[in-house]
Amino acid sequence: MAHDVVVIGAGLAGLTAARELTRQGFDALVLEGRDRVGGRTKPAMLAGHPVDLGASFVGPTQDAVLKLAADLGCGTTPTYCDGANLIRWRGNVRRYQGTIPKLGWLGLVDIGRIQWQFERLSAGVSISAPWTAKNADKLDGMSLGSWLRSIKASASSRDLMAIMARVTWGAEPDEVSMLHAVRYVKTSGGLDRMLDVVGGAQQDHFPGGTHQMSAKMAAELGDRVRLNAVVSRIEWSSDAVAVASSAGVVDARRAVVAVAPMQRLDIDIAPAPPIEYQQLAQRWPLGALTKVYAAYPAPFWRSQGLSGQALSDAGPVFITFDVSPPDGPGILLGFTNPRGFDALPEPQRREQALACFAGLFGEQAANPIDYIDQRWGAEGFAPGGPTAAVPPGSWTEFGPLLRMPVGPLHWAGTETADEWTGFMDGAVRSGQRAAAEVAATLTV
Template sequence: MTTTKPAQLTADVAVVGAGLSGLVAARRLVRQGHSVVVLEADDRAGGRLYNLDAGDGVISEGGGQWVGKLHTRMFELLEELGLKTFPTHTEGKTIYLRRGKRRTYGGTIPPLGPVALLDFAQAQFRLERMAATVPAEVPWRARKATEWDSTTLGYWLDKHCRSAEARHLFELGLSLVFAESSSQVSLLKALHQIGTSGGVEFMMNTADGAQETRVAGGTQAVADAIAAELGDRVRLGSPVTSIEQDSRGALVRSAGAEVRCGRVIVAMTPGDAAWIDFLPPLPTRRAKLQRVWRNGGERKVCLVYRRPFWREQGLNGSAVTDLPIAHYVVDNSPPDGSKGILLAFIGTAASGGFHWDDTILDDKDARRDAFVKDLVELFGPQARDFEQYLEKSWIAEPWISGVAGLRTPGVLTNYTDATTAAVGRVHWAGAETSAEFESYMEGAVRAAERAVAEVVAQGVDVPR
């Protein structure tokens, strides 16, 4: 048996990870005149940007997909790349179904009962008032940081929501942000996210919210455009095994290449970076952070139809429910309506009254059948007549452990700035390292910009 010897390369900067943050960092560096090599473990670039093929040239995003008006860096990037956007479809009525009662409504606020509506408003006011006291760059220095980081968002909601309906709506909206039950998320982390991501309404809404806009061709097109611009600087199928550094430079070893460089940007979640050996060893706080880090895991599921038949009923394809699978449904059809696509999310744990058995969690056919059943209840028997079922699971990815940094209690106050603090010549990027819009595509871009600024400020002296 013959083995291929890794290519021996030299660059100013090695970027580990070709997700959105790593690609943006590499592109920024190249445009500033630096030589770059990007090492990616997978056989494609894009990380958590992933298109699903719905047939006839139509796609549905399997990963990150929405951009809101506050996501200014993303809009700037899309303009630079020449990519077009279009609004998420909202024309028509939204379905609200709870405890078997189905209603439709216009606008952004579900038809909650008066008690639930007031309850939601008071809890939102309290959360946003607390969030305003959490410093964006140093949330662990908030006056009540220790108290808030010792409990969960779910516990706080249980204590302060008087109505089950309001509690359910918070669980639905915020668990989508963290891809996990609110019972797993530090209250301090949730407050920081609310304060730095536009507030509760922006995070949860489509119109004038974080889900307002989509990218023509899907967000995989963003990664593909940057990767094409970078060309052979991107090395796929090259999982990094070790990073060695000393006063002269760094050596990054991977399956496909060994790169001698002046600086390294690791654009991965802290949990995924734990697979890399660092020499000398990482500082204790960073090493422990990588061991305790968790990302939320979920699946995006889609049913593809010949046309968006629900629009003929005056519906916009959106639904907010307490059904087993279709808690939150959105119309993910292409802008010309040439196919109809309904999308929902399936997490990994029961929460807020959502309960799944192991069959649904572990069997694709069971998930499809359960999803169809829910959509029939929402949209009628036409929902049975689908062309194909698509899903993307972020639970069992070999190189990516989940989709959103949720930060369990104690992580922020115990490990403080270990997420972003450079270790010698190693700098950290990735959506989870952004002080604003963490875990959003906007956060990925901002994290890349910060890491590049650090590298440029420190200077790049390549070992020769």
């Protein structure tokens, strides 16, 4: 029996698309290559409490994911941020307040100048069609790193922006198109909203973990979700698709491919779309990022007047957050540069990560009651980081194709969103948009 729609990928984007279509009365089937749903959200337990190995935070204006969470009964809690933040910089550790540390008067002026110029550039860039900007070729022809050098940003400012690039895209500033950086930040509402905790993208997190949203959507869909179904080929005509996976062949009228653009290359599509679609996938690589967690009997840093948030120019951990449950142990989350770290055996990774925590928060941080890390680049299926780290030259050449359907094939995934690209909210919005596209074609 042919289905109305087959959705490839059971992350937030794919499950949202299937849920929306099913609620409208269409017969949707989801194929997922992993043995779990959730995509770039992933659950784990640490000291008896859930933690997010993938996407973690939500904040104001992320209305799509917040509404979904509320509909599913998934509550949020504020990210702890009382007290002073820490920065380990040029061998010294000191306290600071606010999102961006004030590295001296000149440093404050320089960061303010960078932020002003960033926002001035973004005013001329369309979120939905960034390639149409007057200076699109120039911005897309340079990296974030080369732009910072061109405006003579100080070494300290460049190093701070490198931390932003690593946590945002899992990439170095020289690896990311300036046009992509400007557009991406604009989809988040600006640098302050993207980087802040209170009033920003890190304001809240889920005590039960972000994965519960995917798990609850999958439970609603029931046997419409098939796991361990690695899709290898899609054959299509103007009004039908045949999707071959390790679970067999599925026929449908339309398909939603809800995977990261780079992962489209893993699927043989016949007839082949124009070569530019393959080139787009090659030019939209995922970044690389690793997360580490350590649990302690209590959040001891709070008694020292510390928020648990920290920045460091000494790796491998470069930024931390306090994600302790209200009635449990103290839990520190660290975002970690995978270069050099991921190749180490687990005992050495643990040693290096805890040394970073101890260098920031004192020797108590060296002795946790539990530890876990997640190397997204080492995933056996669909490896990669949090979102695409789009290199120079990609948006102006291939951007118009990013979500343009090919016959009955529609594209979803956070990279295709116009709001909160790269975040869970973008993933949900992309699923809603793809579902609307499909529904419109099926009801003609």
